[in-house]
């Protein structure tokens with residue numbers, strides 16, 4: 001179960017298998033050391049083994065399909081992910097969008113299966129619509145900022161946090177895109193967000209463990225000072 005504050009390490013397909021397992025082992029060690037919620041996303045092919053090789057982090061699928069029982073050649077259902085022990089399902093990322101009708105079906109199925117969901121959104125209007133579905137987390141991530149090293153304005157962060165909570169106070173709000181260091185994580189959590197995460201920063205880091213430590217410490221400091 002996702003507890004706030006949380007940090008998502010989202011390597012997409014940038015890591016090879018060796019790098020992914022090295023990252024998993026670093027995250028597993030630091031989650032225990034700092035007693036924080038770390039979520040590592042992985043491609044479908046690695047999720048089973050990531051679950052087997054870690055014990056202190058949450059393992060998330062980077063996508064899921066809406067699959068009517070039994071059909072759906074080549075697709076991957078929430079039920080299949082639940083069966084292999086996946087903790088969290090991320091969906092509707094800017095690089096792998098779902099139809100809104102599929103998001104409705106999948107979030108409901110995940111809620112019934114008791115599996116956490118992170119649903120990505122690109123706009124204030126989309127955040128509003130998604131909040132009605134009661135996912136575990138809404139990830140506010142303006143598409144044009146992904147991979148730029150530039151984060152959302154704090155006004156956008158605060159507005160989306162407030163809007164989502166006004167519709168459903170139990171939804172956790174993650175803010176990401178362009179997050180790269182201590183300062184970015186600190187200001188996002190300090191602005192009242194429940195979590196954040198990054199891709200490019202981890203892909204490009206010379207020392208991934210040092211970067212993860214820095215981000216965890218920022219998250220802890222931001223919460224501590226509240």
Ligand SMILES: O=C[C@H](O)COP(=O)(O)O
Nearest residue numbers: 146147177178198199200
């Ligand atoms: O969810 C992760 C993102 O798409 C963020 O990407 P980025 O950290 O490279 O901007």
